[in-house]
Each structure stands twice: as structure tokens, then as C-alpha cells.
Amino acid sequence: MINIMRHLNNKVKSPSGVIDECVDMLWKYVNKTKKDGSPCKNSITSKLSEFKLKRLRNGSTSTDKDRKKRQESYLRWLKKSGQVERLIRAKPADFEKINNEVEAIIKLSDITDKDSSGKSLSDLLLASVFRYDLYRSHQTFIDIYKELHFHKASCVYCNIHSIGIVKTTDKKEKSNFDIDHFYCKSQYPHFALSFFNHIPSCKECNQTYKGKNNFTTNTHIHPFLDCFDSHYRFTTLPGSLQNGRVSSISLDIETNKYDEIKDDLNLEFRYKNEIKGDLISEFSEYLWKRRKLFTKGKPEEIQELKEYIESQTCLNKEDILRTRMSKLKRDIVKEYNIRDLAIFD
Numbered sequence: 097m098i099n100i101m102r103h104l105n106n107k108v109k110s111p112s113g114v115i116d117e118c119v120d121m122l123w124k125y126v127n128k129t130k131k132d133g134s135p136c137k138n139s140i141t142s143k144l145s146e147f148k149l150k151r152l153r154n155g156s157t158s159t160d161k162d163r164k165k166r167q168e169s170y171l172r173w174l175k176k177s178g179q180v181e182r183l184i185r186a187k188p189a190d191f192e193k194i195n196n197e198v199e200a201i202i203k204l205s206d207i208t209d210k211d212s213s214g215k216s217l218s219d220l221l222l223a224s225v226f227r228y229d230l231y232r233s234h235q236t237f238i239d240i241y242k243e244l245h246f247h248k249a250s251c252v253y254c255n256i257h258s259i260g261i262v263k264t265t266d267k268k269e270k271s272n273f274d275i276d277h278f279y280c281k282s283q284y285p286h287f288a289l290s291f292f293n294h295i296p297s298c299k300e301c302n303q304t305y306k307g308k309n310n311f312t313t314n315t316h317i318h319p320f321l322d323c324f325d326s327h328y329r330f331t332t333l334p335g336s337l338q339n340g341r342v343s344s345i346s347l348d349i350e351t352n353k354y355d356e357i358k359d360d361l362n363l364e365f366r367y368k369n370e371i372k373g374d375l376i377s378e379f380s381e382y383l384w385k386r387r388k389l390f391t392k393g394k395p396e397e398i399q400e401l402k403e404y405i406e407s408q409t410c411l412n413k414e415d416i417l418r419t420r421m422s423k424l425k426r427d428i429v430k431e432y433n434i435r436d437l438a439i440f441d
């Protein structure tokens with residue numbers, strides 16, 4: 097619900113420096129080198145080089161000659177010097193440009209259609225070159241998301257569910273969140289290990305709603321590029337407060353940003369269910385009962401109100417991802433006339 101850069105803002109000295117470090121960690125993990133700087137046998141560079149030889153020698157993925165030519169061109173494009181590193185380090189703003197290059201070479205169906213062996217080119221690349229599965233189960237993954245302050249956070253997309261890193265009984269660390277591939281890895285295997293294509297999210301967002309739907313930086317707010325909270329606001333609907341309990345809300349975009357996240361992740365519907373729970377009901381009821389204090393309260397009453405709000409949500413926007421439902425709670429607070437209570441955007 098907020099930009100990941102903002103999530104780091106008041107937690108580390110240099111958010112962009114931390115992100116650069118994490119990109120380096122990922123690149124060094126996937127492309128291990130020998131002392132002389134040449135790539136190790138299990139590095140992505142070596143694997144890609146082997147893949148090309150195997151594919152060309154077998155030549156059996158397609159009976160279609162034109163398709164095979166396009167697939168070979170795509171592999172040559174991947175194999176270009178520096179290309180894999182460019183892909184892994186690609187910034188969100190570069191994704192569409194890269195995809196335009198790919199689309200000029202190969203059709204999407206050439207990447208995703210399964211051949212007689214039941215495998216697509218994408219399946220083969222993911223199984224032997226872009227090994228996201230290995231990275232996901234490696235300590236490097238945990239170390240990166242600890243650096244990014246996701247050891248205790250909430251889903252970047254919905255802010256409904258808590259996500260984090262937990263210790264298992266054998267004292268190992270384990271993440272209890274999903275990584276959504278903003279550009280699906282089945283359609284864009286070249287982005288399977290791209291740092292900025294990885295969005296830490298809850299299972300509900302990633303598996304129930306996003307699934308294999310594709311997001312693009314032209315149509316969906318990218319959490320490393322833009323900020324959901326800066327565009328959207330929750331509003332309790334007039335007449336929907338019953339004894340202080342919110343019975344209905346809307347989630348509306350307030351800027352002219354084009355975005356499909358709200359609909360694709362069914363956010364308004366999901367929040368309409370969430371407000372029925374005690375977490376939001378008790379919060380809104382507490383504020384409603386003290387609504388006059390916002391404008392007429394004595395300093396000590398205002399202070400008490402402020403402390404309660406701080407204990408339930410965050411005054412600083414930068415902390416929205418730290419606690420689940422913070423964005424909704426902040427927007428509920430904003431509906432009151434606030435005196436001496438700064439909500440920092």
C-alpha cells in the first residue's frame with residue numbers, strides 16, 4: 097500500500113543504497129564467479145550458455161521452422177554480453193522497453209505454448225537457467241528481505257495480512273509470505289529473477305486474486321515505482337456509521353492515475369469484509385465516541401486520543417506497511433476534524 101522506498105525511509109539512512117545492495121546480493125548469488133572473475137559452472141551465465149547449445153543441438157521444441165527461428169533469436173538476445181545482468185538489475189521503468197525488444201523478436205505463444213514433450217520454452221528456461229526456485233529457498237532470499245525490513249511487515253499490495261520472517265523450531269529462518277512476479281514468470285521467464293519484478297505479498301493477493309494475471313507498469317501501480325496510498329483513499333459512506341461501527345466503505349482513486357490493481361486484487365470487496373471484524377469496528381467505535389474531542393478536547397484528552405491512534409495505526413505514512421490495516425485506519429482518522437494531531441503524508 098506504500099512504495100517500498102518509502103517503507104525504508106525512516107528505517108535506514110539511504111533507502112536507495114539499501115536497495116542497490118540487495119540487487120547486488122541477488123546478482124552475486126545467481127552469478128557466482130571464480131577468483132579470476134569468470135562465471136562458475138552453476139552461474140546463470142554458464143547455464144544460459146549451455147542451454148543455447150542444448151536447444152540448438154536438439155532442435156525439437158517445435159516442428160514449426162519459423163517458430164524455431166524466433167526462439168533461436170530470443171536465445172541469442174538473452175545470450176548477448178551483459179544482457180542477463182541487465183535483466184536482473186532492470187528497474188521497473190525499464191520493463192516495458194525490454195518487453196518491446198522481446199516482442200520484436202518472438203511471439204508470446206512461442207514462449208508459452210507447450211511442445212510435444214509437454215514443455216514450453218518458458219518451462220525449460222525456468223527449469224535450467226532462471227532458477228527462481230533455488231533462489232527462493234536460499235538464505236540469500238531471507239537476507240535480502242531482512243535488509244528491506246520485511247521481517248515484520250504487511251502485504252505490499254493489500255495491507256490486510258501480516259507477512260514476515262519467522263524462526264522455525266530448528267532455529268532456521270523462514271519467510272511466511274509469497275513473492276508475486278509482477279510480470280508473470282511463465283510469460284516473461286527473462287524477468288523471473290529480476291529484483292524489481294519481485295513483490296512481497298500475502299497468499300491471498302498472489303494466489304487467490306493475481307494468479308497468472310499479468311500486471312504491467314503501464315496498467316498497475318508498481319510498489320517500487322509508485323505509491324498506492326498517494327492515489328487511493330478509503331471513505332466511510334455517509335450514513336454507514338452505526339453506533340460508531342463502519343458498515344460500508346468505498347475505496348476511490350483521487351488522482352488521474354490509470355490503475356487496475358484495485359479491481360484485479362478485488363480490494364474494495366475484501367475491505368468491505370474486513371470492516372465487519374472487531375479490529376476495525378472497535379477502532380472506529382472508539383474514535384466515534386470521542387469525536388467531539390478532536391475539536392474541543394482538553395490537551396490531555398487529545399494526548400490520550402493521539403496515543404490510542406498511534407498504538408493502533410501510524411502517524412507517519414512511512415510506517416503503513418509495518419502494521420496490517422494501517423492505511424484504512426489512517427483514512428478513517430482523516431475523516432475527523434483533527435486538531436493538534438498530525439497525520440504525516
Ligand SMILES: [Zn+2]
Nearest residue numbers: 251254298301
Ligand atoms: Zn495481500
